[in-house]
Amino acid sequence: MENENQKKYYRPVTNLLVFSVVLVIILFYFVGPKTSLSSKTNTFGQEKVAVSDLEKKVLPTEGVTLPVIWGDLGSKLVDAGVIDATKFKALYEQKGTFTDEYKNLLLGQDNGKIKITNENAGYILNLFWAFGLANKNPILETGEMSDPRYGGAENFASTGGWTIAKGNVMDHYSKHKLINLTPQQQALVDKVSRGIFRPCCGNSTHFPDCNHGMAMLGLLELMASQGISEQDMWSTALAVNAYWFPNNYLTIATYMKDKGVDWRDVKPQEMLGFDYSSSQGYAKIASQVVSSPAQRSGNGCGLDLGGAVSPPARSGSGCGLDSGGAVPPPRQQNGCGL
Template sequence: MVKKSKSRTQITAKLNYFLVNKSYLTGLLTGFLLGLLFFVLIPKLQEKIKKTDPTNQAITAEKTASVQSEQLISEVTQKVLPEKFDLGVSFGDTVKKLVETGAIDRQKFMDLYQNRGGLPAEFQNLFDEASAEEITVTKENNAILLNLLWPLGIANKTDFLAAGPMKEDSANYASTGGWTLGREDGGKLFNRFPILPLTEGQEKEVVEIAQNIYRPCCGNSTYFPDCNHGAAMLGFIELAVVQGLSRDEIYKKALLLNSQWFPQTYVELAVYFKTQKNQEWNRVNPKEVLGSPYSSGAGYQAINKTLTESGLLPKVEGGGGCGV
């Protein structure tokens, strides 16, 4: 009887040991399976759902497109707006003559820039002496150059201005009425002084080039210089033709000038050519870009609309208005 009782006790102990360890093993296995479920299977399932969810796909695509758009605009802006460039011409004695004839009033000009931090010495010297140094254009000085070329465009005496679209009521345009830095009203200065004489052939060339160069502030070509940008561009073309630049070079420099004066417009145009025509900015034809379909007010607005609808509209600082 004692042996049987002992045997039963041993069996009971083993059974209890097994049951206790079975519960432990079951708990261990359950914990492992739950861990696998929560830390491996569920995250993978969630990731798969995210990838196949149209909403998440759209958000991811939008973020990717935004980054790509920013990179594109940054690259394009650097190409359109170099830190500086040579204009290919010098002022010679034109600024000196503009001062002597009264097309520029030295004191008014100096006073204007005194309120803007002062006129750099390189420009002050132009009032008194000729300069053969090639003009360098930068973001900081392009507005000064605009105001030096502007009076040349309206005051230089030429046959084409005498017969052109401003021959009637010439004092009432932005380029003449808005020029307040002369000794007389801008209207009285129009086509008045032989500051930069042109031959008949040179005048013809100036007209042909000017008729192909537009500006986005209006619908007129440079041949109709009714605002400061048009008059300044005309002044540049006259200098360039007299100093012997080729037409291709003049269009190239004119595009760089317009880009400085209208940076928003030309960065947009560069984005348009890149995305819609697959053309890099340095490969476009400057004469084509400066034409009415792209550089006139109406042409630019059409491009702007296309970029807006495509979500590719850049934001660029700089440029100025139609006043001094």
């Protein structure tokens, strides 16, 4: 009888202990993670703010005004047949992205300084690509592009990818004297072009085998011809490269921020060098970045047809003509062609 009473007594005690253990587990499971999740949410929110602030520095939403006057260069490129205006306009009109700004830059006679933005970066890339390809320059005629080891200048993305010229693209390659450079200005272009790399490959602007390299060469030539200082050439090149390769330079800026260096304090010449801006250098930098910034699209190695691009996730275009338009996040980078 006594044993039966003890069993009756122990059973509720045992049940109470089991219930207590279960209650503790439930409280730990639901209360603990809530606190942790809240902390993560706050941390994530802070990271988003930090990335947003970083983007404002690397890719100003209001754009960056380039220190060069475009004038009637677009019209000259059309008159020379470097750009077939009908084909060029059609690429944009089919996307509904051929704006008045684009029309003026292509056909206008008195354009002022160019402002590059997230929205028009691809169009600016195409214009400078055409200009860099067509303007007569010894870098194109005696540099790496013409080295027999590479099989001829016509075999690169920067030449073969330009499919909207009148006639054969090589009939325009370094054939038109659109601007004049003094020996000193040419020497400056040569020097700076050797120090500017691009994340899509391991070559400098002195070897403009893709559209980015050819466009940057054109920009350097135009800046030198208008008396822009070497330091301003480096600074402008970094700002432009950032709009053409937004993901890459947001990552580089994050890397510098982690090292305690604000993007406004970086040395443009260093950032554009092989260790940061070449594909090899960038890969090493990216491997050391723990918190990746929000992805944005860039302009690939092809004709970019522009259009408004909505952050945060935007993809790049490949090594060919890119028809642009509104870009849904994310999309794959296009290859070296149309």
